[in-house]
Amino acid sequence: MTNLTPTTEPSVADADEALAATAREEGRKPRAGWRAMLPSMTPSLVIGFGIVAAIVLFGLLGPLFVQDPTTVRNSGLQPPGGGHLLGTTQTGQDVLAQLAFATRGSLEIGLIVGVLATLLSAFFGVLGAYLGGFADEAFSLFSNVMLVIPGLPLVIVISGFVPQEQRGLWTIAVVLAITGWAASARVLRAQTLSLRNRDYVAASRVAGERSWRVIAVEILPNLLPVIASQFVFAVIFAILSEAGLAFLGLGASNSSTLGTMLFYAQNGFALQLKAWWWFVPPGLIIALLGCGLSLINFSIDEIINPKLRNVRAHAKRMRIARKAAAR
Amino acid sequence: MTALTERAVRPVLTVEDLSVVYDVANPVTAVKNVSLTLAPGEILGLAGESGCGKTTLAYAINRLHKPPARIASGSVTFSDADGSDIDLLALSDEKLRAFRWSKLSMVFQGAMNALNPVISIAAQLDDVLRTHRPGMSKAERRARSQDVLQRVGVDPKRLNSFPHELSGGMRQRVMIAMALILEPQVMIMDEPTTALDVVVQRDILREIIRLRDELNFAVIFITHDLPLLLEISDRIAIMLRGEIVELNSGEQIYRNPQHPYTQKLLGSFPSLTGDRGDFIRTGDHALTGDNR
Amino acid sequence: MTSVEVKNLTKEFHIRNGMKRSTLTAVDRVSFDLLPGRTVALVGESGSGKSTIARMLARLEKPTSGSIDVTLDDRTPVHGSVYRRHVQMVFQDPFASLNPFHSIEHHVARPLKIHRRTRGAAETHERVVHMLERVNLSPAEDIAARRPHELSGGQRQRVAIARALAPGAQVLIADEPVSMLDVSIRLGVLNLMARLQREDNLAVLYITHDLATARHFSDEILVLYRGRVVERGPADSVILNPQHDYTKLLAASAPDPERMGKLVRAAGAPDRSGIDNSVSFNHYTGEWTSLDKRPVPVS
Numbered sequence: 001m002t003n004l005t006p007t008t009e010p011s012v013a014d015a016d017e018a019l020a021a022t023a024r025e026e027g028r029k030p031r032a033g034w035r036a037m038l039p040s041m042t043p044s045l046v047i048g049f050g051i052v053a054a055i056v057l058f059g060l061l062g063p064l065f066v067q068d069p070t071t072v073r074n075s076g077l078q079p080p081g082g083g084h085l086l087g088t089t090q091t092g093q094d095v096l097a098q099l100a101f102a103t104r105g106s107l108e109i110g111l112i113v114g115v116l117a118t119l120l121s122a123f124f125g126v127l128g129a130y131l132g133g134f135a136d137e138a139f140s141l142f143s144n145v146m147l148v149i150p151g152l153p154l155v156i157v158i159s160g161f162v163p164q165e166q167r168g169l170w171t172i173a174v175v176l177a178i179t180g181w182a183a184s185a186r187v188l189r190a191q192t193l194s195l196r197n198r199d200y201v202a203a204s205r206v207a208g209e210r211s212w213r214v215i216a217v218e219i220l221p222n223l224l225p226v227i228a229s230q231f232v233f234a235v236i237f238a239i240l241s242e243a244g245l246a247f248l249g250l251g252a253s254n255s256s257t258l259g260t261m262l263f264y265a266q267n268g269f270a271l272q273l274k275a276w277w278w279f280v281p282p283g284l285i286i287a288l289l290g291c292g293l294s295l296i297n298f299s300i301d302e303i304i305n306p307k308l309r310n311v312r313a314h315a316k317r318m319r320i321a322r323k324a325a326a327r
Numbered sequence: 328m329t330a331l332t333e334r335a336v337r338p339v340l341t342v343e344d345l346s347v348v349y350d351v352a353n354p355v356t357a358v359k360n361v362s363l364t365l366a367p368g369e370i371l372g373l374a375g376e377s378g379c380g381k382t383t384l385a386y387a388i389n390r391l392h393k394p395p396a397r398i399a400s401g402s403v404t405f406s407d408a409d410g411s412d413i414d415l416l417a418l419s420d421e422k423l424r425a426f427r428w429s430k431l432s433m434v435f436q437g438a439m440n441a442l443n444p445v446i447s448i449a450a451q452l453d454d455v456l457r458t459h460r461p462g463m464s465k466a467e468r469r470a471r472s473q474d475v476l477q478r479v480g481v482d483p484k485r486l487n488s489f490p491h492e493l494s495g496g497m498r499q500r501v502m503i504a505m506a507l508i509l510e511p512q513v514m515i516m517d518e519p520t521t522a523l524d525v526v527v528q529r530d531i532l533r534e535i536i537r538l539r540d541e542l543n544f545a546v547i548f549i550t551h552d553l554p555l556l557l558e559i560s561d562r563i564a565i566m567l568r569g570e571i572v573e574l575n576s577g578e579q580i581y582r583n584p585q586h587p588y589t590q591k592l593l594g595s596f597p598s599l600t601g602d603r604g605d606f607i608r609t610g611d612h613a614l615t616g617d618n619r
Numbered sequence: 620m621t622s623v624e625v626k627n628l629t630k631e632f633h634i635r636n637g638m639k640r641s642t643l644t645a646v647d648r649v650s651f652d653l654l655p656g657r658t659v660a661l662v663g664e665s666g667s668g669k670s671t672i673a674r675m676l677a678r679l680e681k682p683t684s685g686s687i688d689v690t691l692d693d694r695t696p697v698h699g700s701v702y703r704r705h706v707q708m709v710f711q712d713p714f715a716s717l718n719p720f721h722s723i724e725h726h727v728a729r730p731l732k733i734h735r736r737t738r739g740a741a742e743t744h745e746r747v748v749h750m751l752e753r754v755n756l757s758p759a760e761d762i763a764a765r766r767p768h769e770l771s772g773g774q775r776q777r778v779a780i781a782r783a784l785a786p787g788a789q790v791l792i793a794d795e796p797v798s799m800l801d802v803s804i805r806l807g808v809l810n811l812m813a814r815l816q817r818e819d820n821l822a823v824l825y826i827t828h829d830l831a832t833a834r835h836f837s838d839e840i841l842v843l844y845r846g847r848v849v850e851r852g853p854a855d856s857v858i859l860n861p862q863h864d865y866t867k868l869l870a871a872s873a874p875d876p877e878r879m880g881k882l883v884r885a886a887g888a889p890d891r892s893g894i895d896n897s898v899s900f901n902h903y904t905g906e907w908t909s910l911d912k913r914p915v916p917v918s
Contacts, residue, residue, distance in 0.1 A: 198715055199711075199712055199715040199716035200715060200716050200718040200719075202674075202677075202679055202710070202716075203708070203710060203716050203717075203779070203782070204718070204729070206677045206678070206679065206703065206707060206708050206783075207703065207729055207730040207733060207782065207786070208700060208703040208704070208730065208733040208734060208786070209729065209733065217721075218718055218720075218721075221720040221721075222718070222719070222720050376801040376802060376803060377801055524664035524665055524828065525664065525828065525869060525872040525874075526664065526868055526869065526872045528872065529871075529872035551801070551802050552802070552874060553802070554874035554875060555874040557874075558874055558875075592803060594806075595802045595803050595805060596802065597806070597831045597834075597835045598875065599830055599831040599834065599858065599873050599875045600859060600875060
């Protein structure tokens with residue numbers, strides 16, 4: 001009997017019109033234009049945004065207030081307290097200072113990789129799919145090849161080949177961007193293939209729009225939520241991968257990141273010496289940043305698939321009704 | 328309604344004062360105090376436009392509605408051929424499952440796309456019988472499946488086909504076969520032919536009428552296509568914003584429509600063979616109820 | 620005034636199924652003329668090639684062979700980018716043909732800007748409001764600021780018509796313009812198109828599967844079957860006095876309340892009035908057997 005379930009079965013998710021009607025009656029105007037693209041305020045968005053904003057602020061402003069992270073002191077491995085809020089490393093460096101600079105370094109990497117990977121995926125994904133024919137085949141083949149190349153080993157090999165003195169922040173960022181864009185490009189290609197066959201794209205071609213305008217004005221805005229979500233994902237990917245690389249000793253040589261902090265903590269036997277204040281803070285920031293960005297991504301999901309929003313709105317109403325009944 | 332009292336037949340389905348509310352922040356009443364009776368073997372047409380609540384009504388009769396939809400008031404009574412009355416709104420979930428399909432089945436809009444693409448027709452028909460007729464042997468089930476396919480005009484040899492191997496019209500026939508297989512007393516058909524071409528539609532309608540004559544099930548036929556309903560229905564209910572604004576025999580609805588909305592609907596379909604109405608190609612505002 | 624001459628229009632699709640290649644002729648040597656103030660209806664079922672013809676005329680598909688010649692009154696041919704100023708199209712699904720991201724103003728303003736019909740933002744806006752008023756959308760200022768999801772299907776289709784006429788098009792291709800709309804507003808949209816046609820002396824190609832509106836809203840009807848024109852002629856004579864078996868079958872299949880109770884309700888022995896008995900729908904194959912053997916093009 002399962003196969004007799006109607007495809008048109010009305011469900012909460014489909015109650016779009018009814019919900020929109022009530023929204024209008026309550027005097028809330030349906031949001032228009034760019035504002036409809038913004039996620040609605042949900043607890044997950046607020047929490048995610050709060051976490052990320054706090055970490056970003058810490059990375060931006062922290063370095064201005066802390067001590068010099070490189071100063072070596074005789075007071076090694078001091079627990080938190082006294083002159084050092086988060087204690088010191090084996091060589092007596094201030095952990096809080098290191099943490100502030102490392103957070104800034106990781107965020108830089110994340111941002112650079114996020115932008116580069118998004119640009120690459122948008123170029124190969126959207127352009128190929130819109131043009132179709134040979135360009136699509138070629139771009140699609142290229143992204144497939146990039147997709148099957150195992151990312152981290154390739155990054156290790158490339159990082160290993162680049163001499164350590166040249167292995168700066170940008171080198172690592174470029175390597176991570178090159179290995180990280182292919183999956184997004186495939187998603188964008190699939191989306192674009194569906195969008196380019198929509199009637200409104202055909203209508204704009206009939207109206208006489210040039211190809212670049214069709215892509216930039218008619219197709220891209222409708223891809224924005226997907227691209228935003230992929231950007232956030234690319235940032236998470238970059239920060240985690242960089243941390244992994246740095247932990248293996250293949251990180252950027254001229255800057256400190258959360259990964260390099262963990263690398264030095266590991267080399268300094270922080271775990272064995274029970275110096276938790278050395279490795280817990282960077283680990284925690286990585287975890288929190290990943291968590292915060294993911295929470296933001298869930299909210300973006302609701303824009304891509306508005307049905308999720310209806311389900312949530314309904315759940316909320318049911319909760320309120322139950323509370324009212326209990327009273 | 329008059330048809331019923333004249334015939335003095337015990338109705339097979341009685342809907343009384345049924346209201347369905349969408350429980351959203353400002354509740355929307357999708358179906359308002361609808362009362363219907365359905366005589367055995369009768370074809371009742373339900374006409375209305377998108378959003379008028381006709382599909383919500385169909386789902387509510389069979390209790391297939393889901394939250395936030397809620398039946399606010401009214402009753403649905405099914406009068407079994409064996410003489411017992413079943414209060415559909417009071418049935419337990421388990422009994423309801425057994426009741427659905429065996430006594431009252433549905434053919435949904437776009438149902439032809441509801442067939443499972445990776446399972447053969449035979450297996451899908453067999454599945455229904457296995458669930459509802461546990462006593463049947465495998466051979467009996469197969470014979471029944473073949474028989475029901477034959478009835479809807481599909482070659483029984485097609486039993487082992489997969490849905491994608493059949494045309495849209497054929498798939499819709501299979502769906503009707505599936506709805507018929509347990510010999511229900513009522514079938515609710517929600518826009519069963521809307522997605523099909525007119526020639527195929529005509530053939531399927533003929534098939535439905537023929538099967539109705541053979542098996543004497545009653546049909547609630549839901550569509551926006553009033554001329555089609557006029558051809559096939561015994562009685563027609565016109566639905567507007569959740570309410571039934573007119574319910575009468577097809578003849579009366581066509582010759583002597585009472586409600587302005589009925590007149591407007593009738594006027595929306597230019598006659599194929601009739602005169603070129605003055606209202607056509609003369610202006611925008613000519614479309615009103617009285618110049619049908 | 621602009622007219623269109625379509626000659627022997629053919630479209631073949633190449634289908635690759637594994638190693639097998641086959642050719643599907645979606646449109647087979649179709650010819651017709653679109654003249655100012657006149658409406659030609661293309662009638663057929665799904666798969667008859669009628670939408671492919673529309674897409675070729677709108678230059679969304681390239682014909683395999685045959686020609687589409689657009690000429691002005693003084694016989695000068697229309698080529699290149701000017702083509703789109705003269706020939707415009709209204710799509711079937713008003714829910715898909717407007718970009719959900721953009722305002723109504725954007726949809727109507729773009730063709731004006733592309734074809735340089737207006738100068739400056741103020742004139743463009745004024746013109747957009749004027750176009751919206753012409754298609755009976757009021758208050759036009761308010762509608763212009765809205766986005767597609769805030770309009771009903773009928774309103775959206777009016778916007779689509781305004782957009783098509785914005786560049787000053789003289790030839791309008793309407794691909795099933797009302798089949799997705801609620802029945803009670805269909806005639807309103809068709810009558811609107813008829814009024815605009817009278818006012819602007821438009822040449823209209825009306826594509827539909829609905830014989831009744833084809834008869835009432837067009838001058839000439841072409842009946843398509845599997846890419847070929849099987850019957851053509853003045854609207855009334857094709858519908859009231861069909862010659863070809865397929866046209867008869869279509870006419871007999873269309874619901875018609877005038878025949879209430881006569882056709883389908885004749886239980887037991889289905890009445891096939893109007894249908895040539897040599898044409899039968901084969902339940903087992905899902906096709907008309909005898910028609911398959913002899914689809915006779917008349918053009």
